[in-house]
Amino acid sequence: MKPLFQTLVAAMQDALQPGEQFTLGFSAEQSQFVRFNHAKVRQAGEVSQASAQLRLIREGRQAEQQVTLSGDTPLDRQRLISALEQLRQTLPLLAVDPYLQLDQSAWHSLSEQAQPLPGLDQVLTLLDREAGDLDLVGIYAAGPICRGFASSFGAFGWHQANSFNFDWSLFHGNGQAVKANYAGQCWDADDFSARLRQAREQLGFLGRPAVTIEPGSYRAYLAPAAMDEIAGMLCWGGFSAQALATGNSALQRLYNGDAQLHPMVSFSEQVSGSLSPAFSDEGSPRLDVPLIQQGKALQRLVSARSAAEFELLANGADSYESPCALSLAPGNLPSEQILERLGTGLYISNLWYLNYSDLPAARMTGLTRFATFWVKNGEIQGPVSTMRFDDSLYSLLGSQLEDLTREREMILSTSTYGQRSTGSSHLPGALVKGLTLTL
Structure with a gap:
């Protein structure tokens, strides 16, 4: 070619x-x-x-x-x-x-x-x-x-x-x-x-008797695939210079300095070594961009068009200003200790059908679906029926975050709409002290 x-x-x-x-x-x-x-x-x-x-x-x-x-x-x-x-x-x-x-x-x-x-x-x-x-x-x-x-x-x-x-x-x-x-x-x-x-x-x-739990706040472990759904929501304008300049970013409060995440949370656009090209669709070289460091906003993704409109310095973002290779730094939780550290709570393999319930508050809602289990004293008891969660990113990756796993999973986009995607994410799992289930 x-x-x-x-x-x-x-x-x-x-x-x-x-x-x-x-x-x-x-x-x-x-x-x-x-x-x-x-x-x-x-x-x-x-x-x-x-x-x-x-x-x-x-x-x-x-x-x-x-x-x-x-x-x-x-x-x-x-x-x-x-x-x-x-x-x-x-x-x-x-x-x-x-x-x-x-x-x-x-x-x-x-x-x-x-x-x-x-x-x-x-x-x-x-x-x-x-x-x-x-x-x-x-x-x-x-x-x-x-x-x-x-x-x-x-x-x-x-x-x-x-x-x-x-x-x-x-x-x-x-x-x-x-x-x-x-x-x-x-x-x-x-x-x-x-x-x-x-x-x-x-x-x-999944063959064990289903466990029924009531709506409320539960200790939970979110596997990397579940974290990928949350990270995917942040890519909807969360780091976009255009969205931030017009007040349409879910991370508005973070970038304004009115809120912060847990010090363990560091997101970056990690193009080097990824499946994505080192140049944008607008024709600019791409570099790795630190987006959030130790829970505080750092840089945003700036396309050439946003740079001209809002008097900013472009940093190689595509026209839609969404991360193409989002990376979340690892934590200290060994994967073999996940159930032990979870103790009693929810093991969530996947989340599904996410959307914002309150965009300015970075509040998301969605469903548990595939392989969500109730864990008691570090042992899986049985599957939990599909439930709806509704919680803020400032809670899940802020006040309620206990740890991130040492091991991370490289997740490539499965999108084949028109062509195979080059997008990816590199994410750990997350142990949280409280996840709010509403239904």
């Missing part, structure tokens, strides 16, 4: 007229998808696709168009030239963009992470050995993902990374399920087997 991208960049440079500038984004993947039911392959296929995002700029005006690419270089070059002509006709009809700000530096970035991926036969053999007798439903996706960016100012970025993502659920005969995931860039058969065995063990607990 890289030679195709380089050819298209050269074509744009040759076709450019005096006074014009361009940026060219590139996305591609070669993915293998497998769907499972009852731990058997039910559907398998491959997706190979590529597209280019062409933006033309002249005299303060900009217009862009996405072009689907075929892989046939002469044909794709012609498609892009045709798109350029259409943009030229469109530009005079547009108003001058007051917040247009372009990175005019000739930066260069090259990253090719070519770790070998497992053969499908290896995955199927392990799956049959560890879970062949179970009702496993899931999706396995693997393959290289490519991102590119170039501009008429001389900037050039290329990012290619191999990754795999296996997202599955184990269903009990009573209709309850355990949800699990194994994803990354370096396949380890032992880690995969351990993840399957852990899910099988939790499935056994």
Whole structure:
């Protein structure tokens, strides 16, 4: 894919007229998808696709168009030239963009992470050995993902990374399920087997009599997958410069200095070493950004457009100013001591259907769903029926936070809307002294 991208960049440079500038984004993947039911392959296929995002700029005006690419270089070059002509006709009809700000530096970035991926036969053999007798439903996706960016100012970025993502659920005969995931860039058969065995063990607990608890505040452990749902909510404008400037961020009070989280809480945008490219869709180099340090707000994510509108310094954020590789620093709780330290309370594997019940207070509501257990004296007693929680981040990761696990889980986005996502999070589990259940 890289030679195709380089050819298209050269074509744009040759076709450019005096006074014009361009940026060219590139996305591609070669993915293998497998769907499972009852731990058997039910559907398998491959997706190979590529597209280019062409933006033309002249005299303060900009217009862009996405072009689907075929892989046939002469044909794709012609498609892009045709798109350029259409943009030229469109530009005079547009108003001058007051917040247009372009990175005019000739930066260069090259990253090719070519770790070998497992053969499908290896995955199927392990799956049959560890879970062949179970009702496993899931999706396995693997393959290289490519991102590119170039501009008429001389900037050039290329990012290619191999990754795999296996997202599955184990269903009990009573209709309850355990949800699990194994994803990354370096396949380890032992880690995969351990993840399957852990899910099988939790499935056994689902067969015990259900435990009924009343609404109230309960001591709880939130596994990394549950923490990922909470972190995902924070990505909805929580760290966005635009949202903070307009009063639409859930972390408004934190960034205003009117509230703080537990000193153990340190969030950062950790692009280095992640699956995401080291450049934004707007054409700026990305650096690691400390967002929250020891419970206090530090930096925010600033796109080029927000930098122009609110007189800030851009730091490589994408146009939507959401973290692409959110990382939460680990704590001191060893994973093998989770149940012992929890004592009596809730073990929550996943949270579901989250939304804000009070945005300014960073208050979230959602459901427990997969594999939530009642624990007594450090031992799992049985599953707890689905319940609704409603609590503030300033409580969960503030006054009520007791510890975070030493071990963290790398969670890759399972989104395949249009294309496989490069988003990820690196999160520990959290032990909290009180989680409020309302229903």
